Amino acid sequence: MTTRITTLAVRHGGPVVTAVVFAVLSILPVAWSLQSGPAEAQASLADWSPPGWPGALLLATCASLVAAVAGGYVGGRVRVPQPVAGALMALVMAWPIGITVLPLAAATFGVHLRTGIGCIDGCTAYLSDAAPWSGPGAYAQSFTGLILVVPEVVAVVFLFLARLALRRARVILGIAFVVAAYGALHMYYSVLGGGATAFACLGVGVVAWSAWLQARDRLRARADGTGRGPDGALDPVGPVDPA
DSSP, X not given: OHHHHHHHHHHHOOHHHHHHHHHHHHHHHHHHHHHHOSOHHHHHHTTOOOOOHHHHHHHHHHHHHHHHHHHHHHHHHHTTTOHHHHHHHXXXXXXXXXXXXXXXXXXXXXXXXXXXXXXXXXXXXXXXXXXXXXXXXXXXXXXGGGGGSHHHHHXXXXXXXXXHHHHTTOHHHHXXXXXXXXXXXXXXXXXXXXXXXXXHHHHHHHHHHHHHHHHHXXXXXXXXXXXXXXXXXXXXXXXXXXX
């Protein structure tokens, strides 16, 4: 039974399928973050109210799955033979696409949405069902936090740690630090403005995605007996789904 499950996973657990599996696992916590909302002071200033569990689950499902398919596909194309670049591309695709899909889905299905909240002189919700195409602008707004210097310093520290890990052949640890560096650059508005749970789910998912695909490559090479990677190895378990 275990051998059969392993064989099925190796055959069909490719980049897109694996990304979708982790996206499904993230739906509930992302929906919870949409439903629980920001601090009370921010909520009153930003016209926030809970979308309700059905609406929150619907929005989380749409954003998570679309982001997973896009990130898994692009990252999967890049990761061989560059696993770190593949993980980064998966992240760079998935995060802004998820942000873009969220208000579009809210407007399409009539779900009240106010998130991506930034507070300077008052609080503003940069993602809203009243503005379906607010996603790209909200993502761009997250870069304005770079003027505070702190995000860049934190990102550089994480990138330095990533370099140390990669020099010691700790690829997955290096990917984890790269994910943390990307999150640091989007610390304000995008992550702290209501997206902390969603980004945590995405970040953990990208690291787990990379770890599984690395393990999958090793299983295929070991079963083949050549020690080669997936591009150079004969398939030991039959046709493999590239997704």
